[in-house]
Every structure is written in C-alpha cells, then in structure tokens.
Amino acid sequence: MEGRGQHSSRAAPMSIKLPSAEGQDPPILSRKQNKLPFVARTLMPREIQINALMAVTLGALEGGLLGVIVKVGFSDVAAPALVNLAVAMVTGAPAFANVASLAFANLAHGRHKTRWVSALMAACAGSALMISMAPVSAVGLVWLVFWMIAARLSWAGVITLRAAIWRANFPRHVRATITGRIAVTYSLLIAVTAAGIGISMEVHDQAWRVTFPLTAILGLVAAWRYRRFTVRGQGRLLREETDARGAGRVRLSDAIEVLRTDLWYRRYMATMFVFGSGNLMVIALLVVILTEQLGVSRLMQVLITTTIPLLALAALTPVWARFLDKVHILDYRARHSWMFVATMALFVPGAILGQLWLFGLGALVMGAAFAGGRLGWNLGHNDFASDGRSTLYMSIHVTLTGIRGLIAPLVGVGLYQWLESTEPGRGRFVLVFPFTLTLAGAVTFVVLARLKRMET
Structure with missing residues (x-):
C-alpha cells in the first residue's frame, strides 16, 4: 500500500448471489462495483462465498465464546485460578497462534498457496470437531485448550498465506474495499453463529457439543472448494518469492534483517506491540469480570465479547475500507486507534461501578474499532513491502502478534488474580492496565504519522 497511485471510488452496497448450478459466478449487481478491474470482479464473489462457509466454523472458534464455555462449563472440575488461566489461553489463542506464521510462510514459500490454504482450512475445521468431544473433567479442559490452539494455529497459516493471494488478485487501489466486503460477510456469519451457540447454551449448557460438528462440516466444504481457487499471476509470484530470498526460504534471520534495516516498519511493529498488547488482554478479562464480579448470564457474555462487536464490525468495515484505500497505514492508525481508547474508557468504569450498560456500549465501540483494526491488520504491511516480500512482512507482523x-x-489474568488476592473485588480495577497501554500506543501512532508526513 505504499505507493498510493490511485484511489478507490466510494463503495456502494453489494448484492451477492450464490453460484449457479453450472458453477459459474453470478454477475455483480452494483453498478459502481463494475468499476472494479475484471479479475477482481471475477474472483471476489468466490472469495466471499468460501469465506462465508469458513466463517461459520470460525464462529464456533471465537475466543470470547470458547472463554465462556470454559469458564461456565469447567468451573467445577478445576481450581478457579486454573480455569481463568484456560480462559486466557483460549481467548488469546486466535492471536498467539500466529507465532507459527514464519513456519507456515517457510513451508509454502515458492509453492502453490491455494493448496496449502485448503489443507489448513481442513485442519481448522477438524479441530473444531475434536473440541466437541472434550469430557467435562480436568483432562477435558486440557483437551479443549489443546484443540483450540491447534485450530487457531491452522487459521494463522491461512491468514499468512492468504495475504499473498489477496495481494496478487486484488489491485492496491481497491484492495481494502474488497477486503472490507469480504470481512462484512465473514463477521456477520461469525456473529450469528456465536449468538446461535450462546442461545442454544441457555437451553442446554452442553448444546455446543452438537453445534460444533455442524460448523466443522461447513469448514471442510470451504477447504475443498478453495483447492480450485485461482491466483492471478501465480507463476510470477512464485518466481518473485524465490528470487527475493535466494534459496526460496523465509528464515528468522530474514525477519530480523527486515526489522533492522526497515526503520519505519520497525517503528510500526514496536508501536503495534504496545498498542495491541492492551487490546489482546481485554476479552479474557471481560469473561472473568462478567462471570465472577457481575454474575452475567452465558448469553449476555457471548453478546458482549463476540456478537455485538462483530455486528458493529460488519456495519462499519466499509467506512474504514474507503479511508484505508486513500491513506498510508500510519495516518490510518493515527485516527483509528482512538476507537480502542474509547472502548477502554467505557469498559473501565463499567467494571469498577458494575454498570452492565457500559459494557454493552463498549462492545459496540469495540466493534467499530475491530472494523478498522482488522483491515489495518490484514493490509497494513503492504505499505512497507514489495510484492516479493509481502509474505515475509506479513509473517513478521503476525508472528509478533502471536508473541503478544x-x-x-x-499477564492480564495474572494481574487480576493478584488484585483479587489482595482484596476480593479489587480485580475490577484490572482494566486500567490495558487502557494505559492502548492510550500510549494511540499517542505514538499520532507522532509517527506526523514524522512520516514531514519526511515525505
């Protein structure tokens, strides 16, 4: 995204039809959408349809939903501190699984990306099936955490390799808009799936054991369909990858070299580490606080941690996509990051004062923040990388996301446990810590954006 040559037109609402029986893709109904390049118009509906199927599987694997399942379903079979630790691990799994990004990039470097993405999608869906078999015991708790991590490791590989596919298939000046449209469908289905599972758990607390296998089947269908997906200029992309890294392998030393020599990417990654750390500890803390401090129902916890944010994400993603198409990622983050600050400014008093309505409002704002954050997270590295080094830069980004x-x-749950050990009820104040990290990151993005503009 570094060279800004062209800007996207304002995106119009889109209508999507499923493929016909003959397997042909439907026409795009929006007139403005016809302004997209022909290849993008052809490939985008297929990408949306496949992601829609996979989104149902990922709805079952949302960190917030799994956190609620662990906290409520296994609280009687393990010590509270261990259950909270498990909550931290399953809610953090979508992020920390990204530590495997460099390994996935290395395995698929110079090879057909679609085959690898298909296999990893199938592994993710299979893990969802395994989660449904976890017994209600301490061993079952370990089993659930293990397969949640396995599912998210697989999906981290999908994200890493899919970034190169999207870069090849979708031109820069419409990439964020197209990604945004994919994200809308994806987020709506994840939200609906998570809410449906939450509602079913109100009827029977073990209902998720039936819904998880059903979602896994759709994920396997998505994996099968992705094997036939087209990558524009695939031969050129594979040659560029091989030429860019000599032996055709992405090594840890390559990542270190990028961070050493690319000043602006290093600054971006450092700021994202501080800023993202504050955001990544919030969901686990919300599950623990809503359960232990406020005694909120399972459905309400799922709504606050998953469904409401994702519905807001779907509604506001097109707005952020139009903005990201026009500006450098640093300018984008300098404005967007304050949405996360506003989120924390609602959650902190909500926890301290025990006001559930502040959590509901905070969930809406968090969804608006996620809308822009997901786009920036998937596409931001392109403002620093060439085509041949896109996968390497994305691998660095998601690996650092995995570490934090x-x-x-x-750290967040540990701090909560410590505060509670000093005095019961004091754990409500724990959200002040992630708020401080988020605020520091937002301020730094503003400074970096100004410095970048001065340099150029």
Missing part, C-alpha cells in the same frame, strides 16, 4: 497474544492475556 501469548503474553498479554496471561
């Missing part, structure tokens, strides 16, 4: 995803939720 491993550390941040555990």
Whole structure:
C-alpha cells in the first residue's frame, strides 16, 4: 500500500448471489462495483462465498465464546485460578497462534498457496470437531485448550498465506474495499453463529457439543472448494518469492534483517506491540469480570465479547475500507486507534461501578474499532513491502502478534488474580492496565504519522 497511485471510488452496497448450478459466478449487481478491474470482479464473489462457509466454523472458534464455555462449563472440575488461566489461553489463542506464521510462510514459500490454504482450512475445521468431544473433567479442559490452539494455529497459516493471494488478485487501489466486503460477510456469519451457540447454551449448557460438528462440516466444504481457487499471476509470484530470498526460504534471520534495516516498519511493529498488547488482554478479562464480579448470564457474555462487536464490525468495515484505500497505514492508525481508547474508557468504569450498560456500549465501540483494526491488520504491511516480500512482512507482523497474544492475556489474568488476592473485588480495577497501554500506543501512532508526513 505504499505507493498510493490511485484511489478507490466510494463503495456502494453489494448484492451477492450464490453460484449457479453450472458453477459459474453470478454477475455483480452494483453498478459502481463494475468499476472494479475484471479479475477482481471475477474472483471476489468466490472469495466471499468460501469465506462465508469458513466463517461459520470460525464462529464456533471465537475466543470470547470458547472463554465462556470454559469458564461456565469447567468451573467445577478445576481450581478457579486454573480455569481463568484456560480462559486466557483460549481467548488469546486466535492471536498467539500466529507465532507459527514464519513456519507456515517457510513451508509454502515458492509453492502453490491455494493448496496449502485448503489443507489448513481442513485442519481448522477438524479441530473444531475434536473440541466437541472434550469430557467435562480436568483432562477435558486440557483437551479443549489443546484443540483450540491447534485450530487457531491452522487459521494463522491461512491468514499468512492468504495475504499473498489477496495481494496478487486484488489491485492496491481497491484492495481494502474488497477486503472490507469480504470481512462484512465473514463477521456477520461469525456473529450469528456465536449468538446461535450462546442461545442454544441457555437451553442446554452442553448444546455446543452438537453445534460444533455442524460448523466443522461447513469448514471442510470451504477447504475443498478453495483447492480450485485461482491466483492471478501465480507463476510470477512464485518466481518473485524465490528470487527475493535466494534459496526460496523465509528464515528468522530474514525477519530480523527486515526489522533492522526497515526503520519505519520497525517503528510500526514496536508501536503495534504496545498498542495491541492492551487490546489482546481485554476479552479474557471481560469473561472473568462478567462471570465472577457481575454474575452475567452465558448469553449476555457471548453478546458482549463476540456478537455485538462483530455486528458493529460488519456495519462499519466499509467506512474504514474507503479511508484505508486513500491513506498510508500510519495516518490510518493515527485516527483509528482512538476507537480502542474509547472502548477502554467505557469498559473501565463499567467494571469498577458494575454498570452492565457500559459494557454493552463498549462492545459496540469495540466493534467499530475491530472494523478498522482488522483491515489495518490484514493490509497494513503492504505499505512497507514489495510484492516479493509481502509474505515475509506479513509473517513478521503476525508472528509478533502471536508473541503478544501469548503474553498479554496471561499477564492480564495474572494481574487480576493478584488484585483479587489482595482484596476480593479489587480485580475490577484490572482494566486500567490495558487502557494505559492502548492510550500510549494511540499517542505514538499520532507522532509517527506526523514524522512520516514531514519526511515525505
């Protein structure tokens, strides 16, 4: 996204039809959408349809939902501190699984990306099936955490390799808009799936054991369909990858070299580490606080941690996508990051004062923040990388996300446990810590954006 040559037109609402029986893709109904390049118009509906199927599986694997399942379903079979630790691990799993990004990039470097993405999608869906078999015991708790991590490791590989596919298939000036449209469908289905499972758990607390296998089946269908997906200029992309890294392998030393020599990417990654750490510890803390401090129902917890944010994400993603199409990622983060600050400014008094309505409002704002955050997270590295180094830069980004995803939720829950040990009820104040990290990151993004503009 570094060279800004062209800007996208304002995106119009889109209508999507499923493929016909002959397997042909439907026409795009919006007139403005016809302004997209022909290849993008052809490939985008297929990408949306496949992601829609996979989104149902991922709805079952949302960290907030699994956190509620662990906290409520296994609280009687393990010590509270261990259950809270498990909550931190499953809610952090979507992020910390990204530590495997460099390994996935290395395995698929110079090879057909779609085959690898298909296999990883199938592994993710299979893990969801395994989660449904966890017995209600301490061993079952370990089993659930293990397969949640396995599912998210697989999906981290999908994200890493799919970034190169999207870069090849979708031109820069419409990439964020197209990604945003994919994210809308994806987020709506995840939200609906998570809410449906939450409602079913109100009827029977073990209902998730039936819904998880059903979602896994759709994920396997998505994996099968992705094997036939087209990558524009695939031969050129594979040659560029091989030429860019000599032996055709992405090594840890390559990542270190990028961070050493690319000043602006290093600054971006450092700021994202501080800023993202604050965001990544929030969901685990919300599950623990809503359960232990406020005694909120399972459905309400799922709504606050998963469904409401994702519905807001779907509604506001097109707005952020139009903005990201026009500006550098640093300018984008300098404005967007304050949405996360506003989120924390609602959650902190909500926890301290025990006001559930502040959590509901905070969930809406968090969804608006996620809308922009997900786009920036998927596409921001392109403002620093060439085509041949896109996968390497994305691998660095998601690997660092994985490191903070491993550390941040555990630190947050550990701090909560310590505060509660000093005086029961004091754990409500724990959200002040992630608020401070988020605020520091937002301020730093503003400074970096100004410095970048001065340099150029």
